[in-house]
Amino acid sequence: MISSSSAGAGAGGNSISGKQPRSGSTHQAQTKWRTGAQERIYNRRLIEALRAVRGARAVKDAADSALALTARGQSRWSRAILVGRLRRRKLLVKAGGKIRRRRRSRLPVKPAEPAALKEGKVGERLRALGRLVPGCRKLSAPSLLEEAADYVAALELQVKAMRALADALSAAAPPPEGSPAAPDG
Amino acid sequence: MEKERFFSSPAMNWQRAEATGAVEMNCGGGEEFPAFLNINWDQSVEQSTTAQLESALSSIVSSPSSSLPTPVAAESVVIRELIGRLGSICNSGEISPPSHLNTSNCNNTPLNSPPKLNLSMAEGRGGVPIPGGLFPPANFAPFATDPGFAERAARYSCFSGRNYGALPGSQFGIPETGKLSRVPSSQSLKVDVSPLEMDARSKLTGRVSGPPTPMETELKSSQEASSASGESNSRKRKAAPKGKGKESPLSSKAAEEEDGSAKRCKLGESNGSTEKDGDVKLKAEQNGGGDATSNGNDGQKQGNDSNAKPPEPPKDYIHVRARRGQATDSHSLAERVRREKISERMKFLQDLVPGCNKVTGKAVMLDEIINYVQSLQRQVEFLSMKLATVNPRLDFSMENFITKDMHQSRVPLPHSVYPIDGVPAAFSYPYQPQQEAHLQSVVTTNALEAHCSMNPLDSGLRRSLSMQLPPSDGFPDAASQLCNFWEDDLQSVVQMGFTQNQEDAFSSQSFHGSLATTPHMKLEL
Numbered sequence: 001m002i003s004s005s006s007a008g009a010g011a012g013g014n015s016i017s018g019k020q021p022r023s024g025s026t027h028q029a030q031t032k033w034r035t036g037a038q039e040r041i042y043n044r045r046l047i048e049a050l051r052a053v054r055g056a057r058a059v060k061d062a063a064d065s066a067l068a069l070t071a072r073g074q075s076r077w078s079r080a081i082l083v084g085r086l087r088r089r090k091l092l093v094k095a096g097g098k099i100r101r102r103r104r105s106r107l108p109v110k111p112a113e114p115a116a117l118k119e120g121k122v123g124e125r126l127r128a129l130g131r132l133v134p135g136c137r138k139l140s141a142p143s144l145l146e147e148a149a150d151y152v153a154a155l156e157l158q159v160k161a162m163r164a165l166a167d168a169l170s171a172a173a174p175p176p177e178g179s180p181a182a183p184d185g
Numbered sequence: 186m187e188k189e190r191f192f193s194s195p196a197m198n199w200q201r202a203e204a205t206g207a208v209e210m211n212c213g214g215g216e217e218f219p220a221f222l223n224i225n226w227d228q229s230v231e232q233s234t235t236a237q238l239e240s241a242l243s244s245i246v247s248s249p250s251s252s253l254p255t256p257v258a259a260e261s262v263v264i265r266e267l268i269g270r271l272g273s274i275c276n277s278g279e280i281s282p283p284s285h286l287n288t289s290n291c292n293n294t295p296l297n298s299p300p301k302l303n304l305s306m307a308e309g310r311g312g313v314p315i316p317g318g319l320f321p322p323a324n325f326a327p328f329a330t331d332p333g334f335a336e337r338a339a340r341y342s343c344f345s346g347r348n349y350g351a352l353p354g355s356q357f358g359i360p361e362t363g364k365l366s367r368v369p370s371s372q373s374l375k376v377d378v379s380p381l382e383m384d385a386r387s388k389l390t391g392r393v394s395g396p397p398t399p400m401e402t403e404l405k406s407s408q409e410a411s412s413a414s415g416e417s418n419s420r421k422r423k424a425a426p427k428g429k430g431k432e433s434p435l436s437s438k439a440a441e442e443e444d445g446s447a448k449r450c451k452l453g454e455s456n457g458s459t460e461k462d463g464d465v466k467l468k469a470e471q472n473g474g475g476d477a478t479s480n481g482n483d484g485q486k487q488g489n490d491s492n493a494k495p496p497e498p499p500k501d502y503i504h505v506r507a508r509r510g511q512a513t514d515s516h517s518l519a520e521r522v523r524r525e526k527i528s529e530r531m532k533f534l535q536d537l538v539p540g541c542n543k544v545t546g547k548a549v550m551l552d553e554i555i556n557y558v559q560s561l562q563r564q565v566e567f568l569s570m571k572l573a574t575v576n577p578r579l580d581f582s583m584e585n586f587i588t589k590d591m592h593q594s595r596v597p598l599p600h601s602v603y604p605i606d607g608v609p610a611a612f613s614y615p616y617q618p619q620q621e622a623h624l625q626s627v628v629t630t631n632a633l634e635a636h637c638s639m640n641p642l643d644s645g646l647r648r649s650l651s652m653q654l655p656p657s658d659g660f661p662d663a664a665s666q667l668c669n670f671w672e673d674d675l676q677s678v679v680q681m682g683f684t685q686n687q688e689d690a691f692s693s694q695s696f697h698g699s700l701a702t703t704p705h706m707k708l709e710l
Contacts, residue, residue: 060569125551132558142523145530148554152537155561162568169575 042070043161061085067158075150076143080135 049062065085071078126144130137133151136144512518531550535541538557541550 054573057569059573060566063565063569063572121548122551125548125555128555129551129558132555132562142526142530145527145534148558149530149534149537152534152554152558152561155558155565159561159564159568162565162572166568166571166575169572 038070039157039161042066042157043165045069046158046161046165063158063162067154070157071150071154075154076136076139076147077134077151078154084134 045066046063049066064081068078068081068085126141127137129148130139130144133144133148136147136151139147527547531547534554535550538550538554541553
């Protein structure tokens, strides 16, 4: 999935994408999201995405999409986000060649998804976690945990970037519209 | 693999024999011949009765009946062959395995020794080093034919990591004084049988007398090498028979005793003395091969497992090594691998989620993780709302920076970039910017557009553009096309290098349509 997604993703070699062995995926996820390069990439993408957005929901979607993009489609949740955006946009459905290809390549790599993978409290928690992480509803425990780790790292990055951006914007530019937002910068 | 099977079955057998005084050879585990030897050796030390040794030897001898393993390990193959031959030899009192043994590596040596011993056993069992004294001298005739018995034994030891040579040598030394050069050492082994027995348990950890020590060291090294669990298995097996062989000469009991013990061994197989055997083996294994872990433990495990079922345990793949106290059947192994994977990921998550270090247990940790993810998502939502209010400022503030660049590079852009506002937005969402440069330019254009307060039109244009934006390759493509179109329509806009993308899946018609609007918009402006 990584290789396919990388091929599909194409440009942007800043991230630690590439053929990474599944075995070290967890460590890679950790290193991948911890690097400042990833942060910068995401920051840039976030800014660009936010430029043309209006509305809180759009902002969130834009941020999520930017985050998913930064993931370079290497994780299931990022692909799920992107695909969701595509569908919503409709326009990308037919043109989503690359994304579609990515998805198709991912299909064969279907993870073992026993519906009732684990019973009991652990199983409950796992299912709840699957609902939280986009695109990971039915996933086996190890892959779900992997995706969750990647997602958590990405979320942390997102929160950090958005917070910095919000603070910078609210502090840098005095609100000309007198919006009550960002009192604390 | 095979070796491991050797381990388990012979290990158990030997241990059982230990307890019951009857060495149980994995009759079905012909491959485990070396293991038998190991086990025997180990157990022999513990066993104080030659009968046990005899039984072990007999069991080993009987093991040859087991099917030959795949030629994966020459040793096992050779061993099996030897075992088979031993069986015949024992029956007929002929020994001709040496040729086989000689051909193979040190592994063969054990075979050599056992066959000879088996002869004494007079049983169709694998080559268990049966003390010459136990068997009629005729049996030892073959030994005589094997002048390099001691050497082979030494080689065998290297194979199994044990100095079996010492053991067999001792045995043979007794009946054939002039035969084995190593006899002295082996003889010392005999002498040290009792201490050897005692040392058997500690042999791995401690040092027995000279002869045993090399075996022990070898055993330890072999255990630790863990190059092949089978080796350790074979080692154990060999040790067992060797030990038995040592004891036999001491006792110099009649063959009948050995036979009887052998029979007892067989009976003992089904006995529940496996525990002791397993423990003995485990102790030996662990003492000497703490690192061996899997290999030794596997053997142990298999031994324990096979205790319940005489046939060697089915070990399909050896990628996972069972640990002590854990089941070794393939199912549990796979289960354990799965559990380890999960726990590894959980540990990783634990590091990621703050405050999870003190929490133990999957359920609670998962709870924490879920809470953390939820809180992060809520934070994102909150920040997005905050950013939404601040967004206009974003445009304005960014525009200032960008317009400067824009003016520097392209003057006409401001006029032609109005409609581009939506393009970058639409592009950036789903596409991965293949060309950062293009992105930048698009962004700049976008900023300019906003600056021109074309928002209503922009949004409309954006929507239309986005609707028509196809390519997932990256918005640069669409942007380039748009730019190109504008250029065509208006003036030559700065080529963002998207021309090559025109052939993409973009529907140029849509762009045309959108472009058509732009000129209108411009005109209106």
